[in-house]
Amino acid sequence: MVRIGIDVGGTGIKVGALDKGMEIVASSSIPTAKDLPFAVQVEQIVDCVLKTVSGAGLSPDDIESIGVGIPGIASAATGEIIKCTNMGWNHVPFREEFRLRLDKPVLIENDANVAALAESVAGISRNTSSSVFITLGTGIGSGIILNGKIWSGFHGIGGELGHVIMKLDGEPCTCGNHGCLERYCSATALIRMGREETSKRPDSMMLTMADSDPMNITAKIVIDAARAGDPAASDVFRRYCEYLAQAIGSVINFLDPEIIVLGGGVSKAGSFLLDPIRALYSQYVIFRDQPMAEVDLAVLGADAGIIGAAMLS
Numbered sequence: 001m002v003r004i005g006i007d008v009g010g011t012g013i014k015v016g017a018l019d020k021g022m023e024i025v026a027s028s029s030i031p032t033a034k035d036l037p038f039a040v041q042v043e044q045i046v047d048c049v050l051k052t053v054s055g056a057g058l059s060p061d062d063i064e065s066i067g068v069g070i071p072g073i074a075s076a077a078t079g080e081i082i083k084c085t086n087m088g089w090n091h092v093p094f095r096e097e098f099r100l101r102l103d104k105p106v107l108i109e110n111d112a113n114v115a116a117l118a119e120s121v122a123g124i125s126r127n128t129s130s131s132v133f134i135t136l137g138t139g140i141g142s143g144i145i146l147n148g149k150i151w152s153g154f155h156g157i158g159g160e161l162g163h164v165i166m167k168l169d170g171e172p173c174t175c176g177n178h179g180c181l182e183r184y185c186s187a188t189a190l191i192r193m194g195r196e197e198t199s200k201r202p203d204s205m206m207l208t209m210a211d212s213d214p215m216n217i218t219a220k221i222v223i224d225a226a227r228a229g230d231p232a233a234s235d236v237f238r239r240y241c242e243y244l245a246q247a248i249g250s251v252i253n254f255l256d257p258e259i260i261v262l263g264g265g266v267s268k269a270g271s272f273l274l275d276p277i278r279a280l281y282s283q284y285v286i287f288r289d290q291p292m293a294e295v296d297l298a299v300l301g302a303d304a305g306i307i308g309a310a311m312l313s
């Protein structure tokens with residue numbers, strides 16, 4: 001028997017078949033097709049699942065369950081996907097449509113929750129019962145694991161650390177509010193701060209690396225320039241780390257998990273990010289003379305979505 005994990009991403013949908021030991025035995029992928037009718041999108045996903053299973057030398061009878069991680073929210077009770085902007089899905093009966101074609105248990109979860117679960121079972125936070133996973137990407141995703149299970153709230157809309165407000169009347173957010181944490185801690189925030197800094201300090205290496213156009217500045221450019229010792233980029237990165245350390249301190253004050261795991265694009269900076277964060281976050285914790293959560297980097301990388309989705313039960 002295999003468990004199927006489906007990772008619905010921004011540009012592609014990845015499908016993996018996992019054996020009892022949670023090893024990926026076969027995988028395939030298809031591009032996301034936002035503009036196709038919903039039924040056709042589901043049909044393509046089912047076809048990709050069937051292809052993956054036959055690629056492992058198995059038949060549909062060998063499928064135990066199907067887990068789906070989406071950048072959005074779904075109802076666990078009805079299997080309806082409430083919102084998934086990448087796919088153009090708004091209140092679509094995903095599980096019902098899927099089971100018309102392949103009648104297996106189908107579980108759907110938010111992708112950050114899925115990655116949190118994957119890390120807590122097979123990654124850096126394994127052997128812990130409580131953890132918070134934070135993805136530092138275009139936005140901020142977060143997943144909470146309590147007693148080994150995903151906690152997404154009583155109504156399924158919790159765990160949205162990115163939209164906890166950090167600053168009154170702060171930066172406008174895609175959610176409609178101002179000053180949300182993801183406006184200060186995401187890769188997008190790092191880029192914005194980099195661009196703002198170069199307007200004041202045009203001699204910055206960031207601008208040279210961006211071919212003199214601030215619009216070309218990426219999170220990687222800010223990090224690389226900071227790593228190379230550019231004073232403007234170093235100031236930006238230090239401020240970014242302060243914001244992130246504050247966010248981590250707030251998570252500890254509120255939830256006190258065993259570990260906080262950082263993933264997503266910015267976490268690729270590795271120890272260049274982790275070292276300052278580890279040096280800074282405890283000052284924002286109220287009981288700072290007590291033992292507190294470790295902060296570490298995610299280890300599962302691109303397969304976390306497939307692995308975590310397959311683990312849904």
Ligand SMILES: [Zn+2]
Pocket residue numbers: 162163173174175176177180
């Ligand atoms: Zn927001």
